[in-house]
Amino acid sequence: MNPADPRRMAYTETYLDWNATAPARPEAAAAMSAALARCGNPSSVHRWGRAGRQMVERAREAVAALLVGGDPSNVIFVSGGTEANHLALLGAGRQRVLVSAVEHDSVRHAVPGSETIPVDCDGVVALDELDRLLAADPRPALVSVMFANNETGVIQPVAEIAAIARKYRALFHCDAVQAAGKFALDAGEIGADLITLSAHKLGGPPGVGALLVTGGLDLAPLFHGGGQERGRRAGTENLPGIAGFAAAAAASAGEIAIYDRVRALRDELESSIAAVAPDAVVLGAAAPRLPNTSAIAMPGIAAETQIIALDLDGVMVSAGAACSSGKVGPSHVLAAMGVGSDLAGSTIRVSLGWSSSEADIAHFLRAWTALYRRRRGFTDGARAA
Amino acid sequence: MTPVLAHTRPREASSTVANTPPIYLDNQSSTRVDPRVLETMLPYFTEDFGNPHSTSHAYGRIAAEAVERARGEIAALINADPRELVFTSGATESNNLAVKGAVHFARAHPQRGQLRDHIVALQTEHKCVLESCKELEREGFGVTYLPVKPNGLVSLAALEAAISERTLLVSVMAAHNEIGVIQPLAELGALCRSRGVLFHSDAAQAFGKIPLDVEAMQIDLLSISGHKIYGPKGIGALYVRRRPRVRLLPLIDGGGQERGLRSGTLPTPLCVGLGRAAAIAGVDMAGEAERLRRLRDRLLTNLARRVPGMRLNGDAEHRLPGSLNLSFPGISAQALIEATPSIAVSTGSACTSATVEPSYVLRALGLSDTLANASIRIGLGRFTTTAEADFAADALAAAATRLKGQEDAPT
Numbered sequence: 001m002n003p004a005d006p007r008r009m010a011y012t013e014t015y016l017d018w019n020a021t022a023p024a025r026p027e028a029a030a031a032m033s034a035a036l037a038r039c040g041n042p043s044s045v046h047r048w049g050r051a052g053r054q055m056v057e058r059a060r061e062a063v064a065a066l067l068v069g070g071d072p073s074n075v076i077f078v079s080g081g082t083e084a085n086h087l088a089l090l091g092a093g094r095q096r097v098l099v100s101a102v103e104h105d106s107v108r109h110a111v112p113g114s115e116t117i118p119v120d121c122d123g124v125v126a127l128d129e130l131d132r133l134l135a136a137d138p139r140p141a142l143v144s145v146m147f148a149n150n151e152t153g154v155i156q157p158v159a160e161i162a163a164i165a166r167k168y169r170a171l172f173h174c175d176a177v178q179a180a181g182k183f184a185l186d187a188g189e190i191g192a193d194l195i196t197l198s199a200h201k202l203g204g205p206p207g208v209g210a211l212l213v214t215g216g217l218d219l220a221p222l223f224h225g226g227g228q229e230r231g232r233r234a235g236t237e238n239l240p241g242i243a244g245f246a247a248a249a250a251a252s253a254g255e256i257a258i259y260d261r262v263r264a265l266r267d268e269l270e271s272s273i274a275a276v277a278p279d280a281v282v283l284g285a286a287a288p289r290l291p292n293t294s295a296i297a298m299p300g301i302a303a304e305t306q307i308i309a310l311d312l313d314g315v316m317v318s319a320g321a322a323c324s325s326g327k328v329g330p331s332h333v334l335a336a337m338g339v340g341s342d343l344a345g346s347t348i349r350v351s352l353g354w355s356s357s358e359a360d361i362a363h364f365l366r367a368w369t370a371l372y373r374r375r376r377g378f379t380d381g382a383r384a385a
Numbered sequence: 386m387t388p389v390l391a392h393t394r395p396r397e398a399s400s401t402v403a404n405t406p407p408i409y410l411d412n413q414s415s416t417r418v419d420p421r422v423l424e425t426m427l428p429y430f431t432e433d434f435g436n437p438h439s440t441s442h443a444y445g446r447i448a449a450e451a452v453e454r455a456r457g458e459i460a461a462l463i464n465a466d467p468r469e470l471v472f473t474s475g476a477t478e479s480n481n482l483a484v485k486g487a488v489h490f491a492r493a494h495p496q497r498g499q500l501r502d503h504i505v506a507l508q509t510e511h512k513c514v515l516e517s518c519k520e521l522e523r524e525g526f527g528v529t530y531l532p533v534k535p536n537g538l539v540s541l542a543a544l545e546a547a548i549s550e551r552t553l554l555v556s557v558m559a560a561h562n563e564i565g566v567i568q569p570l571a572e573l574g575a576l577c578r579s580r581g582v583l584f585h586s587d588a589a590q591a592f593g594k595i596p597l598d599v600e601a602m603q604i605d606l607l608s609i610s611g612h613k614i615y616g617p618k619g620i621g622a623l624y625v626r627r628r629p630r631v632r633l634l635p636l637i638d639g640g641g642q643e644r645g646l647r648s649g650t651l652p653t654p655l656c657v658g659l660g661r662a663a664a665i666a667g668v669d670m671a672g673e674a675e676r677l678r679r680l681r682d683r684l685l686t687n688l689a690r691r692v693p694g695m696r697l698n699g700d701a702e703h704r705l706p707g708s709l710n711l712s713f714p715g716i717s718a719q720a721l722i723e724a725t726p727s728i729a730v731s732t733g734s735a736c737t738s739a740t741v742e743p744s745y746v747l748r749a750l751g752l753s754d755t756l757a758n759a760s761i762r763i764g765l766g767r768f769t770t771t772a773e774a775d776f777a778a779d780a781l782a783a784a785a786t787r788l789k790g791q792e793d794a795p796t
Binding site for chain 1 (some may be wrong): 415423426427431440443474475476478511512513514612618639641648649650731732
């Protein structure tokens with residue numbers, strides 16, 4: 001936060017809401033600043049336009065390289081993850097669309113009448129159910145399952161899902177918005193026909209994302225107009241955004257190893273909470289998860305109460321997805337996992353990033369423990385643990 | 386002229402062009418981000434980077450406040466309520482949302498059994514309006530592509546005749562991207578209102594350059610772009626009237642942002658940039674328009690004196706201050722552009738300028754293919770100086786004279 005901002009808290013601030021958005025990486029900020037200082041429409045044929053065109057093509061390579069085996073020619077630049085998910089699900093034009101019960105709202109709401117693939121109590125897609133659903137109806141289908149969940153961090157068995165989809169000649173779309181840049185992704189292993197990426201979740205700017213479309217797949221555009229992005233996405237390219245996306249992608253692809261450290265911090269956070277609060281629950285902990293995400297329930301205390309208390313102590317987390325402003329509804333993700341509404345309503349999301357530190361974790365634990373002890377009626381009067 | 390930028394590495398800033406960059410006279414295609422706009426945007430990338438929908442904490446609230454401030458700045462420029470503005474990724478999305486969204490809502494919610502499944506758009510609308518209309522035709526809706534007068538202006542009588550009981554929406558570009566003509570918006574609004582038809586106007590080129598008033602002009606839907614007014618690319622807005630309420634179906638659903646009309650995380654820095662660009666444009670719109678008008682007329686006079694037979698396309702009077710579209714009979718526009726590498730101009734819309742087909746806009750004005758292919762578009766802007774305009778006139782006149790001498794056949 002701007003140090004000159006009068007709303008700035010007087011004490012330490014700890015940002016642990018990286019799954020909502022991440023600050024721009026220095027490399028991304030530099031690339032954007034440089035690109036913002038230039039003008040030119042990449043569709044123009046004059047020199048300034050051609051320079052913009054070259055930049056976009058180089059950016060395709062950097063973004064594709066977020067995945068081992070990513071093909072630059074598959075990259076379509078769009079305005080973000082939500083648009084990419086719509087373009088994938090609507091553009092593919094399949095009669096049946098099956099989405100997992102824990103998908104982001106932008107997938108769940110993209111196609112009216114889409115069918116739901118159930119998940120188990122850890123939030124992992126039930127593979128036999130997917131097989132059964134596809135076997136039951138021969139119409140051409142598209143299966144959409146995210147790589148990792150935004151609220152719990154739970155990672156899906158995407159290779160198995162791809163294999164099942166392939167068996168029934170269904171297309172497979174994978175929303176990898178939360179995983180990209182935090183986890184080594186391999187296009188071949190994922191086996192998806194369509195993959196969604198977002199810049200601002202990995203240190204690029206908001207307002208830009210990409211859909212990776214396997215070559216040869218026919219995709220109807222969501223926006224009609226000028227023939228940009230080979231007719232699949234009309235609209236003047238967001239050059240600075242694309243430049244920032246590319247720079248952030250290159251930086252994060254080279255720094256995946258940082259997430260070993262982030263994982264250690266996250267695990268330390270969870271074990272410290274378990275030691276202080278035996279009744280606290282980490283949702284989805286039994287499944288493979290992203291290294292940075294923890295969904296933690298403090299039973300009996302509303303998530304909203306926890307967030308406000310933590311915010312007052314300078315710790316910023318969220319109750320789940322940051323979507324329509326101010327909305328705090330029950331999480332469809334936790335509900336799908338069979339988590340009761342009481343427990344779900346007392347769950348917060350803590351998400352770390354590449355620059356999260358020991359001090360951030362200690363700050364969070366101090367604030368969380370103080371709240372816990374206060375609400376559990378500890379009488380020592382100390383706010384700190 | 387080059388703004389001083391935070392975070393800019395000189396190596397990167399100068400890497401795109403090997404030598405002196407050409408004089409930029411393609412401001413209808415895109416504009417340079419105003420340094421003041423850039424300065425306002427930058428902190429929202431790095432320091433105040435919060436997700437504006439994460440209002441449970443301070444970072445999110447600061448971002449949300451900035452977004453709402455920007456919404457107010459945009460609304461103020463068109464006499465709208467801030468709640469009537471929906472942020473989008475740009476004018477292409479705004480136009481798609483306006484046209485498809487209105488038609489799809491009408492189909493889903495027919496009024497008193499009355500079928501409204503017809504649209505009227507000018508033949509000279511931007512590709513993204515025309516392509517949206519074509520898509521709607523494939524879905525079974527009716528579209529009238531209305532011819533324009535030879536000066537590019539709409540014929541109100543023809544429009545009135547084209548509107549039927551089934552017409553839902555009329556789409557007319559406020560100021561034209563290729564030929565610069567300004568349509569009679571107040572008359573169009575009054576006509577549409579009197580016939581109970583929605584009036585959509587693509588104001589990507591007009592917003593911030595000429596006065597727009599959605600109340601006085603009775604506009605129901607208005608598309609806005611950031612990068613045409615010295616703001617950033619990747620951001621636009623759609624004005625959606627609240628009283629009487631205009632209903633749309635969203636193109637993009639999900640988190641329910643923007644009152645359900647446009648889901649997706651709002652890009653705070655881009656919203657802030659569009660807001661600031663709008664505020665700056667509003668400060669001295671009349672003065673800047675007058676400056677550009679003089680500059681444009683000076684350029685036109687210089688050229689006309691030295692290039693006999695040159696003609697201006699589009700109405701001379703009802704025209705954007707910085708915009709010219711000129712035909713050089715007997716000269717290929719492509720050859721002219723190649724012969725003047727020191728200036729950046731175009732043959733028309735950037736979206737289609739890589740194609741060799743003659744401009745459908747100039748064709749709609751009655752120009753032959755040959756004459757359309759002999760036409761260039763010049764866009765003067767905020768950062769264009771008198772010296773640059775004079776230089777451009779010299780360069781173009783010299784090249785035209787030379788090419789004419791060679792009697793180049795258009796390819």
